[in-house]
Amino acid sequence: MSAPDGGPSGAPAASRLRAEGATLGYGETVIARDLDFAVADGAVTSVIGPNGCGKSTLLRALGRLLRPRSGQVVLDGRPIQRTAPRDVARTVAVLPQSPLAPPGLTVGDLVMRGRHPHQSWYRQWSSTDAAAVTEALEMTGVADLADRPLERLSGGQRQRAWISMALAQGTDLLLLDEPTTYLDLAHQIEVLDLVRGLNRDHGRTVVMVLHDLNLAGRYSDLLVAMHDGEIRASGPPDEVLTPDLVADTFGLESKVVPDPVSGSPLVVPIGVRGAGG
Structure with a gap:
């Protein structure tokens, strides 16, 4: 399933960095098929989804660390695989997990x-x-x-x-793969405050992979929800973080209410879908 490329729920059609019909995998294993994803210039975008859904794989492809099996990644109007790694590194910074x-x-x-x-x-x-x-x-x-x-x-x-x-x-483009992994909550907030400041005060475009839905909703301009190698939803946090999306993507029944501090969507878990009780 492709992410929308325009309109209020998707990244703009004119984007410096984008995946076009990209099929991605390792060895004999295909992780994601026919992905279309345009990075929103000047925004903080978080990619969310369950383990193994293709989040980090997508980020690696966007940073030229993984060659698509088909389709392509385009950077500044040119296929990224045709651009020398040194030239890519002058434009896109990738911080792995x-x-x-x-x-x-x-x-x-x-x-x-x-x-x-x-x-x-x-x-x-x-x-x-x-x-x-x-x-x-x-x-x-x-x-x-x-x-x-x-x-x-x-x-x-x-x-x-x-x-x-x-x-x-x-570089103007930062790709961060789970920048808050293994950090306690205070340090997670410290790092995400920094990321938001780099965007707001210094104009950096940021794409990051996050596991915490509530932090993703609070610190992101856009969310991209992935499941089974597909992009299921893309847009502002209040359009993506809905009870139906959380249930379909994570198998989790929840209520979504406004965060009393930020006003961003706050996911309150009820229980795993299908569990008794």
Whole structure:
């Protein structure tokens, strides 16, 4: 099933990054078929859905980490597979789930790695790179931690450091795969406040995979709901997070009420569909 490409419930037809009829998979396994999805420029979009539905697979394809079996991903009007990886990395930053770093790596060294796409044998480290790293550290609030090893940071600080590295790439498009995984609630809010600030204050377009429906509804301009490799719904949170959608996609009976703080849809679980009681 395809996501709508225009109108109030879908991403705009003119989009810098989009999947067109993309079939995605690993080895002999097909995860998603014929996906159409246009990233909404200037917005925060969250992809939601049960485990194994294709959320992370879609994100990997959008970031040129996975080649579609058929169809294509288009970046700035050109098939992304025809664009050199270094050129893609200057435009799209991808932060995978649970990224790893060598032991002893400091925050500053990590963020400097974000400038690798801008390096070459004829263009070495420059004042432009140094300024980009400084700006990224300041935007994420970790400038005072630049000399501290990653393993000595809290979960929220570590995630902000990784986001800082992605920002140092100097891209307008950020793809974040479950940026709140393994974080406690306070650190989840800390990271999502940062993401929203990067969008509102610095104009970053963000696509992220989230599991928590209520946080997705609060922090996103648009939601994309996936199930069994298909996009079942796409649009503003109050149009996507409905009791019927939650039941059909997650097998969960629920009530959806306004969040008393943000006014966004708040999913209140009742029970698993089909369970007795």
